[in-house]
Amino acid sequence: xxxxxxxxxxxxxxxxxxxxxxxxxxxxxxxxxxxxxxxxxxxxxxxxxxxxxxxxxxxxxxxxxxxxxxxxxxxxxxxxxxxxxxxxxxxxxxxxxxxxxxxxxxxxxxxxxxxxxxxxxxxxxxxxxxxxxxxxxxxxxxxxxxxxxxxxxxxxxxxxxxxxxxxxxxxxxxxxxxxxxxxxxxxxxxxxxxxxxxxxxxxxxxxxxxxxxxxxxxxxxxxxxxxxxxxxxxxxxxxxxxxxxxxxxxxxxxxxxxxxxxxxxxxxxxxxxxxxxxxxxxxxxxxxxxxxxxxxxxxxxxxxxxxxxxxxxxxxxxxxxxxxxxxxxxxxxxxxxxxxxxxxxxxxxxxxxxxxxx
Numbered sequence: 001x002x003x004x005x006x007x008x009x010x011x012x013x014x015x016x017x018x019x020x021x022x023x024x025x026x027x028x029x030x031x032x033x034x035x036x037x038x039x040x041x042x043x044x045x046x047x048x049x050x051x052x053x054x055x056x057x058x059x060x061x062x063x064x065x066x067x068x069x070x071x072x073x074x075x076x077x078x079x080x081x082x083x084x085x086x087x088x089x090x091x092x093x094x095x096x097x098x099x100x101x102x103x104x105x106x107x108x109x110x111x112x113x114x115x116x117x118x119x120x121x122x123x124x125x126x127x128x129x130x131x132x133x134x135x136x137x138x139x140x141x142x143x144x145x146x147x148x149x150x151x152x153x154x155x156x157x158x159x160x161x162x163x164x165x166x167x168x169x170x171x172x173x174x175x176x177x178x179x180x181x182x183x184x185x186x187x188x189x190x191x192x193x194x195x196x197x198x199x200x201x202x203x204x205x206x207x208x209x210x211x212x213x214x215x216x217x218x219x220x221x222x223x224x225x226x227x228x229x230x231x232x233x234x235x236x237x238x239x240x241x242x243x244x245x246x247x248x249x250x251x252x253x254x255x256x257x258x259x260x261x262x263x264x265x266x267x268x269x270x271x272x273x274x275x276x277x278x279x280x281x282x283x284x285x286x287x288x289x290x291x292x293x294x295x296x297x298x299x300x301x302x303x304x305x306x307x308x309x310x311x312x313x314x315x316x317x318x319x320x321x322x323x324x325x326x327x328x329x330x331x332x333x334x335x336x337x338x339x340x341x342x343x344x345x346x347x348x349x350x351x352x353x354x355x356x357x358x
Contacts, residue, residue, distance in 0.1 A: 120200075121183065121200060121207065121210065121211065122180075124211050124214045124215065125180045125183065125214055127214075128176055128214045128215070128217050128218040129177065129180070131218035131219075131222060132169055132173045132221050133173065134221075134222075135169055135221035135222060135225045136169040136170065136173065138225045138229075139162055139165050139166050139225055140166065142229050142232060143158065143159075143162040143166070146158035146159075146162065147159075153297060153298070154232075154234075156294075157232065157294040157297065158232045160293065161228055161232055161241065161287075161290055161291065161294060162232060163290070164286045164291075165224060165225075165228045167283045167286060168224070168248065168280070168284060168287050169221065171276065171279040172248060172252060172280055172283075174276045174279065175252055175255070175273065175276040175277060176217065178269065178272045179256070179259055179273055182263055182267065182269040182270055182273050183210070183259065185263075185264075185267060185269050186259070186262045186263055189264065190203075190262065206258065206261060209254070210258045212254075213251055213252075213255040213257075214255060216247075216250075216251035217248065217251040217252055217255060220247050221248065223247070224244050224248060227240050227241050227244045231291075238291045238292070238298075241291045242287070242288050242292075245288060245291075248280075249280060249284040252280050256273060256274070259273055
């Protein structure tokens, strides 16, 4: 996530803390009694550098994390081997030089990261639209292959599932296009003499939410294609298809919510976005309905294949007990999975709240 303002807020802290560290070394005059204070200030520099990582892309943040950890490890190792005869100022001065080298690289990385925000938003929306188009094309390919490969119930399931997914992708595509148009309208009306980049920077948290929602929609489209392909081929689960379609609906709802915050309620583009949002909701319901219907058809075909009238009383009793055991296992598994889901969501929301509050 690009958060240039966040990075800028830490830059003065980094420079000030490094300066304080240097003065501490000079004041210490090689007195080990001041070692604890110097260590704390050195650690503060490292923590500030880590905070800057939040404004960098993942590969650059990983590079910065690795180099900062190397400097910190070197400092700790030097402290552990420090004796009364060693030069404290020499030890710390060498490590501060290493930190300053890291800071210079941070400045270079952040300069490269500071791309025009309006380009970032436009690129993300375009990437999402491209992902939707690619997903729709792949679904069409799968549908053509299904018609050639399957017959009977398998073909019926494929037609229902892939048809509903195609409809959902078409609705999502229209929503993305209308959201992009509304986005440009919002920016133009809110610039007040500035540029689009200035607008996005003034509303950085809102912009991050918009980008996050767009990325989630693109990811959901790719996941839907994979899930639909697995379901049609018999290797996937209908429940997974329902969950994936709900995730797409939730992501598009987040995108609409971000637009609603800044949009003029009388805007024709806003009205169009809201209409497309309802279409996505209806198409999602169609995918879920198709999934449930196909699941029922599949289960019924399996039941027909078993003729319970031909079983003896002992065989029926054994099957009865096996089914009861299976039901208890599934109920316990359901309870455990719900507990895990609740725990994961609590941790995720806590982390989001902590990062947003920083």
